[in-house]
Amino acid sequence: MNSRDLSAVLAEQVQAAAASGSRLSLQGGNSKSFMRTNAAADTLLSLQEHRGVVRYQPVELVITARAGTPLTELNEVLASRGQMLPFEPPHFGPTATLGGTVATAQSGPGRAYYGAARDFLLGCRFINGRGETLRVGGEVMKNVAGFDLARLMCGAYGSLGVLLELSFKVLPRPECNRTLLLEHTEADALALCQQLRRRAAPATASFYHQGCLYLRLSGTEAAVSAAASTLGGQMLAADGDIWRLVREQQLACFNAAQSLWRLSLPVTCAPYPEPTLWEWNGSQRWLFAPSDSSGPERWAREHGGSATLFRNRSERDLPRFPALEPKLADLHQRIKRALDPFGVLPPCPYLPAEPVVHAD
Amino acid sequence: MHQSRSPDTQRAAKLAPGFRTLIGSDAVLLESEDQRPFECDGLPVYRQLPLLTLLPADEQEVRDIMRYCHEQGIAVVPRGAATGLSGGALPHPDAVLLSLTRLNRIIAIDPVAGSARVQPGVRNLAISEAAAAYGLYYAPDPSSQIACTIGGNVAENSGGVHCLKYGLTVHNLLKLTLVTPEGERLELGSDAPDTPGYDLMALLTGSEGMFGVVVEITVKLLPLPPCTRVALADFTDIKRAGDAVGAIIAAGIIPAGLEMMDQLAIAAVEDFVHAGYPRDAAAILLCELDGSQAEVDAQMKQVCRVLKQQGARQVRLARDEAERLLFWKGRKTAFPALGRIAADYYCMDGTIPRSHLAAVLTRIAELSAEYGLPVANVFHAGDGNLHPLILYDANQPGELERTEELGGRILELCIEVGGSITGEHGVGMEKLKQMCAQFTDAELAQFRQLRDAFDPDQRMNPGKAVPDLKRCAEYRALAPLAGAQGKP
Ligand SMILES: Cc1cc2nc3c(=O)[nH]c(=O)nc-3n(C[C@H](O)[C@H](O)[C@H](O)COP(=O)(O)OP(=O)(O)OC[C@H]3O[C@@H](n4cnc5c(N)ncnc54)[C@H](O)[C@@H]3O)c2cc1C
Numbered sequence: 052m053n054s055r056d057l058s059a060v061l062a063e064q065v066q067a068a069a070a071s072g073s074r075l076s077l078q079g080g081n082s083k084s085f086m087r088t089n090a091a092a093d094t095l096l097s098l099q100e101h102r103g104v105v106r107y108q109p110v111e112l113v114i115t116a117r118a119g120t121p122l123t124e125l126n127e128v129l130a131s132r133g134q135m136l137p138f139e140p141p142h143f144g145p146t147a148t149l150g151g152t153v154a155t156a157q158s159g160p161g162r163a164y165y166g167a168a169r170d171f172l173l174g175c176r177f178i179n180g181r182g183e184t185l186r187v188g189g190e191v192m193k194n195v196a197g198f199d200l201a202r203l204m205c206g207a208y209g210s211l212g213v214l215l216e217l218s219f220k221v222l223p224r225p226e227c228n229r230t231l232l233l234e235h236t237e238a239d240a241l242a243l244c245q246q247l248r249r250r251a252a253p254a255t256a257s258f259y260h261q262g263c264l265y266l267r268l269s270g271t272e273a274a275v276s277a278a279a280s281t282l283g284g285q286m287l288a289a290d291g292d293i294w295r296l297v298r299e300q301q302l303a304c305f306n307a308a309q310s311l312w313r314l315s316l317p318v319t320c321a322p323y324p325e326p327t328l329w330e331w332n333g334s335q336r337w338l339f340a341p342s343d344s345s346g347p348e349r350w351a352r353e354h355g356g357s358a359t360l361f362r363n364r365s366e367r368d369l370p371r372f373p374a375l376e377p378k379l380a381d382l383h384q385r386i387k388r389a390l391d392p393f394g395v396l397p398p399c400p401y402l403p404a405e406p407v408v409h410a411d
Numbered sequence: 412m413h414q415s416r417s418p419d420t421q422r423a424a425k426l427a428p429g430f431r432t433l434i435g436s437d438a439v440l441l442e443s444e445d446q447r448p449f450e451c452d453g454l455p456v457y458r459q460l461p462l463l464t465l466l467p468a469d470e471q472e473v474r475d476i477m478r479y480c481h482e483q484g485i486a487v488v489p490r491g492a493a494t495g496l497s498g499g500a501l502p503h504p505d506a507v508l509l510s511l512t513r514l515n516r517i518i519a520i521d522p523v524a525g526s527a528r529v530q531p532g533v534r535n536l537a538i539s540e541a542a543a544a545y546g547l548y549y550a551p552d553p554s555s556q557i558a559c560t561i562g563g564n565v566a567e568n569s570g571g572v573h574c575l576k577y578g579l580t581v582h583n584l585l586k587l588t589l590v591t592p593e594g595e596r597l598e599l600g601s602d603a604p605d606t607p608g609y610d611l612m613a614l615l616t617g618s619e620g621m622f623g624v625v626v627e628i629t630v631k632l633l634p635l636p637p638c639t640r641v642a643l644a645d646f647t648d649i650k651r652a653g654d655a656v657g658a659i660i661a662a663g664i665i666p667a668g669l670e671m672m673d674q675l676a677i678a679a680v681e682d683f684v685h686a687g688y689p690r691d692a693a694a695i696l697l698c699e700l701d702g703s704q705a706e707v708d709a710q711m712k713q714v715c716r717v718l719k720q721q722g723a724r725q726v727r728l729a730r731d732e733a734e735r736l737l738f739w740k741g742r743k744t745a746f747p748a749l750g751r752i753a754a755d756y757y758c759m760d761g762t763i764p765r766s767h768l769a770a771v772l773t774r775i776a777e778l779s780a781e782y783g784l785p786v787a788n789v790f791h792a793g794d795g796n797l798h799p800l801i802l803y804d805a806n807q808p809g810e811l812e813r814t815e816e817l818g819g820r821i822l823e824l825c826i827e828v829g830g831s832i833t834g835e836h837g838v839g840m841e842k843l844k845q846m847c848a849q850f851t852d853a854e855l856a857q858f859r860q861l862r863d864a865f866d867p868d869q870r871m872n873p874g875k876a877v878p879d880l881k882r883c884a885e886y887r888a889l890a891p892l893a894g895a896q897g898k899p
Contacts, residue, residue: 108764108766109661110657110658110660110661110765110766111764111765111766111795112660113764133663156605156610162604163604166578166582167604167605169610169613170578170581170582179857183853183857184853185851185853185854185857186850186851186854187854189762189829189830189831190764190829191762191763191764191794191795191829191830191831191834192574192575192762192793192794192795192796192834193570193574193579193762193791193794193795193796193831193834193835194762194830194831194833194834195567195568195617195831195833195834195835195836195837195838196831196832196833196838196842196845196846196849196850197838197846197849197850197854197858197877198614198617198618198621198858198861198862198877199568199581199613199614199616199617199618200614200857200858200861202581202610202613202614203609203610203611203613203614205610205613206605206609206610207609211609222665223660223663223664223665224663226663245523248525248634249522249523249525249546249547249634250634250637251633251634251635251636251637251702251703252703253702253703253706270702270703270706271705271706271709271710272709273705273706273708273709274702274703274705274706274709276705277703277705278703315601315603315604315605315606316603317524317601317602317603318524318525318602319521319523319524319602331604334603334604335604355601355602355603356601356602356603357601357603357606357607359607372607372608373607375607375608378591378595378597379597379608382591382597382611382864382865383608383609385864385865386609386611386861386864388864389857389860389861389863389864390857390860390861399609401607401608401609
């Protein structure tokens with residue numbers, strides 16, 4: 052396991068860019084290149100070598116690692132002490148880094164039960180667009196000193212800062228995990244998930260596709276057996292892989308899709324008019340090659356959620372995110388400027404185009 | 412008592428009619444007798460009369476007020492129930508005080524989605540009370556929950572005794588509606604798990620009223636756990652109690668609540684509510700587990716074993732719900748209980764990595780002796796969130812100043828071991844100095860720039876939460892060792 056601290060070098064590079072007015076593009080393990088915008092950049096800042104676990108004391112339930120640390124390495128370190136990142140981020144490639152995971156706000160199967168990446172992020176060290184290295188949040192469970200810039204970095208795609216070090220709350224791995232397979236119509240599967248939520252059942256992950264509902268039960272051996280026996284269905288002998296395959300989008304349906312849409316919806320939302328694969332009790336749905344490209348966005352909006360074009364394998368250059376309403380867009384621009392006044396860092400992915408700002 | 416400044420009554424009288432047209436005469440307080448009840452929050456060592464006190468009745472009135480203040484260049488201090496312990500809702504002599512307690516409607520509960528839409532002035536406990544009819548509750552439970560408002564909880568990112576398992580306010584929100592300093596309405600978040608855009612909801616949580624006024628909140632509701640049990644363990648050595656906390660977590664168990672109290676706190680509580688705590692213990696731990704019956708039974712056995720192994724003198728399980736509530740009543744009334752045994756008390760709120768607990772408590776005891784002021788410790792042990800309560804008498808000349816200095820030393824100690832100056836009470840007026848110890852000038856400047864993105868005229872809750880450069884320079888000149896360069 053490599054460990055290298057490049058924070059000083061990286062800060063110098065950002066300072067140089069700020070001085071010369073050049074634009075940087077940031078790259079960790081490049082596992083999520085499909086999420087990249089086509090924004091013009093002068094220099095590529097590679098973050099992969101800035102890596103290694105900095106502090107980890109299992110009883111504190113906190114781990115701090117450099118942003119370039121491979122996700123696989125972090126998971127191994129945690130697993131060796133019986134702990135885990137509860138939001139189970141997808142990797143989308145063997146080189147995925149912790150920084151890229153936070154920058155793109157990736158959460159996996161455990162999201163609906165345990166929480167999202169932003170829920171477990173306690174603090175970070177980052178370089179802002181002025182080239183200053185700042186530390187926000189902390190390495191303790193609770194910290195309300197200063198504004199919560201750490202969570203703001205989640206899903207900012209590097210547009211507000213170059214992530215250097217990240218601290219997460221971690222949890223013990225459950226004593227026992229079992230996966231049940233139940234055959235249901237989509238409406239019945241959604242209803243069952245709702246019931247389970249209301250019963251506080253230990254169902255820590257769910258996904259549904261083509262008539263099959265997979266449920267993961269977690270907890271003590273006794274609690275899992277008790278829950279399984281009331282639910283019925285078929286218990287899978289070996290289950291680890293099914294959750295990995297869904298999380299990594301390695302099921303055949305994901306690969307066939309020309310354009311993959313992600314719908315984030317209220318948990319009470321009705322079935323989508325076309326077949327989907329859903330997770331998170333129905334609140335994250337994957338839509339493969341919809342017949343009309345404006346359809347998902349409109350439908351999601353009407354149902355209180357949103358749609359993003361998660362993977363675009365077509366020739367057409369379509370926006371990844373829906374447009375923000377003007378007042379919100381304006382606020383995004385002001386926040387972007389507060390952290391990156393010279394426009395050195397990648398553009399805000401939620402805004403149509405980077406405003407031109409000159410250093411004065 | 413800190414200095415206060417009389418508001419400009421002529422200016423107030425001139426502005427009052429404008430506000431009266433917007434929200435009616437009854438809702439605008441001008442006379443100082445009427446405004447006196449609003450002059451402080453839960454940290455009464457700071458008192459200040461505002462320019463005017465405004466009591467809007469709904470969201471539209473808040474927007475009208477904010478627009479008018481924007482046009483007139485008037486500063487605004489939002490206020491909930493004023494239970495805050497850092498002077499966050501302290502009035503400002505040049506600002507109107509915007510009380511949100513009349514916006515106290517639970518707009519809707521959606522039992523299927525597990526959410527409640529509420530106005531900011533709704534009391535924290537009122538949400539759980541209303542949700543109970545559906546077998547649901549709102550998880551974050553500050554000890555002040557009978558009084559504090561959800562708007563105040565959002566502004567402080569409040570916690571409670573069940574945070575370790577269920578998270579803070581920030582983990583239990585779906586949507587916020589913000590009225591900006593210009594009087595614009597912004598909706599943040601959604602009923603879905605995430606929303607495209609920066610995570611402004613997280614940024615707003617804990618922002619201490621600096622970014623605008625929160626006028627509507629959708630919170631998550633959780634199903635009431637089918638089974639809840641609490642164990643009370645007592646120790647003759649506080650270090651062992653601290654180690655037991657780590658040992659429970661090392662065993663792979665995340666208790667719903669894990670609280671610790673020291674001898675001074677135990678005695679005060681016993682005198683006050685007779686919770687059944689052993690008076691001769693050096694420390695007690697309350698460890699609550701919840702979940703399915705099978706889960707709780709299995710884990711409680713393990714917890715009892717661990718507690719015994721760690722040297723607990725006795726481990727008692729609450730026999731029934733009544734005894735469980737009594738055990739918690741002791742914890743939740745610890746502050747008022749300590750309030751009875753001293754003329755005044757000052758509650759601190761530092762967080763530390765748990766492994767430093769014994770060392771920090773020892774150091775606090777030494778500081779307590781050095782300053783000649785007793786300190787009781789009540790502690791969200793699972794989260795590493797300390798509440799040292801300094802007992803003092805404000806009528807003794809100089810004693811408040813000594814208390815504040817001791818408090819400051821305790822917070823600096825928390826920073827030294829890698830913790831934070833506030834876990835849940837916020838910075839407010841109180842911890843501006845220690846902000847300069849926890850953060851560098853560049854970090855503080857970044858916070859100010861971010862505030863300016865929301866509030867370019869700096870009219871929201873002026874002078875709170877983020878210190879200005881001048882104050883930091885003074886602080887660093889006085890306490891060179893406490894400079895931010897010392898942090899890990
Ligand atoms: C006995 C006691 C026990 C306590 N226990 C706990 C505890 O266990 N955990 C904990 O976290 N806290 C605790 N507190 C502190 C306090 O109760 C919390 O900080 C609470 O969230 C404050 O709510 P409030 O409605 O009283 O807000 P206030 O004190 O009125 O205001 C707090 C801050 O919020 C801002 N604000 C209020 N409403 C709004 C709004 N609608 N929009 C924008 N800004 C707003 C104010 O400007 C101020 O900065 C305790 C306090 C007491 C007195």
